[in-house]
Amino acid sequence: MMANLHKALDNFTQETLEMCTKEAEFKAILFSLCYFHAVVAERRKFGPQGWNKVYPFNVGDLNICVNVLYNYLEANSKVPWEDLRYLFGEIMYGGHITDDWDRRLCISYLEELMQPDLVDGELQLAPGFAAPPNTDFVGYHAYIDEMMPPESPYLYGLHPNAEIGFLTTTAENLFRVVFEMQPRDAGTSGGATVTREDKYYGCTSHCSQVKQIIDEILEKLPEEFNMAEIMGKVEERTPYVIVAFQECERMNYLTGELKRSLKELDLGLKVPVL
Numbered sequence: 001m002m003a004n005l006h007k008a009l010d011n012f013t014q015e016t017l018e019m020c021t022k023e024a025e026f027k028a029i030l031f032s033l034c035y036f037h038a039v040v041a042e043r044r045k046f047g048p049q050g051w052n053k054v055y056p057f058n059v060g061d062l063n064i065c066v067n068v069l070y071n072y073l074e075a076n077s078k079v080p081w082e083d084l085r086y087l088f089g090e091i092m093y094g095g096h097i098t099d100d101w102d103r104r105l106c107i108s109y110l111e112e113l114m115q116p117d118l119v120d121g122e123l124q125l126a127p128g129f130a131a132p133p134n135t136d137f138v139g140y141h142a143y144i145d146e147m148m149p150p151e152s153p154y155l156y157g158l159h160p161n162a163e164i165g166f167l168t169t170t171a172e173n174l175f176r177v178v179f180e181m182q183p184r185d186a187g188t189s190g191g192a193t194v195t196r197e198d199k200y201y202g203c204t205s206h207c208s209q210v211k212q213i214i215d216e217i218l219e220k221l222p223e224e225f226n227m228a229e230i231m232g233k234v235e236e237r238t239p240y241v242i243v244a245f246q247e248c249e250r251m252n253y254l255t256g257e258l259k260r261s262l263k264e265l266d267l268g269l270k271v272p273v274l
Helices: 002-009 023-049 059-075 081-092 100-113 137-147 162-180 196-202 204-220 227-232 239-269
Strands: 124-126
Touching (some): 002 023, 002 137, 023 059, 023 081, 023 100, 023 124, 023 162, 059 081, 162 204, 204 239
16 A cells, blocks of 8 residues: 555655645645555455456546646635546546445545535544644655554455455465476476476566565564563453453464465575575
């Protein structure tokens, strides 16, 4: 999410932020539009839980929305929130959407992200991520780096369980690549001799793909629960509390095993296949 938000904001410049006479309103709504764009684009990774269908959202939609925003702010004494939400959600981004429930989702996003509290700095774009104060182009990038919460389905308005399918698919792709990069015995294939050098250099591209996936998974793994601290806060150990303790311990074990096995796999990638 953080990378996509930076990427969306990079479509504009400091000159863009200063081009509207209603500068405070323009900058606040532009940043919210960038967040909206990052959400709808990144939400595709969750498959059907993200969108019922795959839509070609792109930076062209974002740029057109910013142009429309500029024109409407210049032409109106007050921010026409309802008009902007309709144009963004039903025409610009909504022009890609063919599913009724997906259209409803898009409109719901904009109803939350496009409202007067945004300009007042009182709106939460996501849990733990408030709309930024009025600043410059560099300041917005710094705000994202400092204030953006860790990657989580909450940032997209999804339940944490939505990530299970995404992580499962990522793991399957990881092991598929690992399987494909396994060296075969030297021999002939279609009359051509496969040498040890062919096997080694042919697997380097796969290794880089696996390395990238490993790093992404390790980055997203949560920190282990501090059991001593959690237990110290409990006054009465009811059956529900005991079950919660047990689940936390199991999660710690699972997280530790994932980290251990991924680090071993990473070390294995550094050994040349000869």
